[in-house]
Amino acid sequence: MKAFWKQLRNRNTLLGLSLIILILPILAACSKNGSNNPAPTATATQTAQSTEQTTTPTPETPKDPVTLTMMGWNIGTFGPVIEKFEEMYPWITIETTNKINGYIIKNVIAGEKVDLILVDNGLSEWMAGDLLVDMKPFVEKDQRIQSAKTVDNLLKSFETGGKQYAMPYSDIPMWIVVNKELMTKYGITMPSNDWTYDEFLEVAKQATNSANGDWGGHGLQQLAEFRAMANGNAAGWRYMNEDSTQSVAHTPGVMADLQWIQELTTKWHIQPNAEEMASLGISANPAEAFLNGNILFFVGADWELEGLKQASFEWDVLPMPKGTVKQATVHQSGSISIPSNSEHIEEAFLFISFLFDIEAQKKFIETGSAAFVKDPALDNYYDEVPIWQGKNVEAIKLSADMCCFSSDPNTVDLGSLAGINNEISTMLLNGGNLSELIPKIEAYNTKAIETRGRLAW
Incomplete structure (x- = not known):
């Protein structure tokens, strides 16, 4: 059809008008109302049958x-x-x-x-x-x-x-990618879709065996933001409050969530830290490391699917675990x-x-x-x-x-916030005193208020 329009535009005027006259009945048959406006998308209150096909709008001329x-x-x-x-x-x-x-x-x-x-x-x-x-x-x-x-x-x-x-x-x-062959190796049953963070930890511990070079997970510091939302301690992604005006990463509830995630490395040692990755030759990219077949879990999304085609073992997906309040992921x-x-x-x-x-x-x-x-x-x-x-x-x-949609458009000074959250992520992986970052979080919040005032947000 696209080639047709281009051919039509390149012909002389008389031939173009003749063609228009000839195709008008065809166009009328292709369009129910002859409108140039796109047909409305059906809503979820309609039946599946009514939305099986959308009307393709066709111009009259x-x-x-x-x-x-x-x-x-x-x-x-x-x-x-x-x-x-x-x-x-x-x-x-x-x-x-x-x-x-x-x-x-x-x-x-x-x-x-x-x-x-x-x-x-x-x-x-x-x-x-x-x-x-x-x-x-x-x-x-x-x-x-x-x-x-x-x-x-x-x-x-x-x-x-x-x-x-x-x-x-x-x-x-985002969801959890699972190495099913590693599960079989350690006699682990695939968890149900309503699993919890405690279940996640127990399964990851079962698949961790340093002698075999097997790990329960990689890149699990990313889970901190999901856990904070699932436990009701943060309303949104990036540890933000309900209207995305302030970071709540320094509040007691979120700090407890951060410590739980940090202990995946520092206490339970189910994933390698940066020093171990370097010494053991493990890629710092969780998706790349996962392809070696000795990592049970990593946090994934649609952009990982092309790479996962290279896996020589069976893999699957699980939703983010449930917290004390709800089951939450991030819709980027x-x-x-x-x-x-x-x-x-x-x-x-x-x-x-x-x-x-x-x-x-x-x-x-x-x-x-x-x-x-x-x-x-x-x-x-x-x-x-x-x-x-x-x-x-x-x-x-x-x-x-699942909840929750990211709201980056109305989060101000996003680059500064991302910088602080990257520091949090580094401490979650390698250890460190998270309370040292509280002044930086407070400084961001102060600047965010000033920026929003200047922008009339």
Whole structure:
């Protein structure tokens, strides 16, 4: 269909008009209402049958071709989604470039024309000027977005100061990757999907045998943020409070969670510390080390799936363990924005609207991500995709429905916060007095209040 539009535009006017007249009956048959607007996404209150197919909108007349430029740090995952979008909207082409946040901001300020950006370091640094489009008016009028049933507070978590400068482009819940052959070796039964942190520890201890070079886990310091949420000591990712205005990493409850995770190395020794990794030749990258076959658990997400294809042993997945309050994971939801200097704002927003379409959400599921739109057709789709065949697909579906969504867009000074949390992670792996970081956390919180005041957030 896309080639057809391009051929039509290149013919002389008379031939083009003749072709239009000839194809009008065909176009009418392809479109139920002849509208240029995208069909609304079905909601979870509808039956699976009603959402089996979305209506592909077809224009009544050829549109002028539009090329959108998209920049971001991880564009590659968008390939199948972009292909589907261009199939549904054949007059629009999306060209992509992998660039990181700092480069994009600098060039946008300098006047470079960009239509879509993937924001990788929060929004506060974009607020120095009128650099981004407030999409709230578009969102409020968009039938597809308004009719979609999404995870709780999804759009709210992307708001800043009552404005919608960012929208979600992904939903990547994290889970535990399991070496099933190592379980068999030590006579361990696969835990149920409602397992607890205490069960996690006991299983990891059983698979730890220094004489054999076997370890219960690697990179487990990442679990601290999940445990703090599961125990009700932090409301969100990065040890943040309910509205993402302050870090609570220095509070007694979180400090207790941090100590529990630290003891996985310092007391129970179920994972190697940095010195041991270096001396034993163990990769510091948990996913790479896991492929050697002597590590039971590591924390994974969809970006690890391609590498896991290289495993010479059977592996599977488990959801994050339950805490004292709930079972929690982190949905790493990427942020997509439209620069104010875009010359194709409406077309750029059409792509963002398309991300809420059933067909787009299916593409995310096919690559190992989750769907932030909730619909019976999507719930069942996890069972159908090849990537999860023979795996614990119920764990993936459970993770897709778990709390909590990341809210990086409305977390200020994200780079400073990440720096502090990296120091926490290092201490969790190698030992150290965590209370020494309290002054840094308090300093961040003070600066965050000042920054939010300056931005009117």
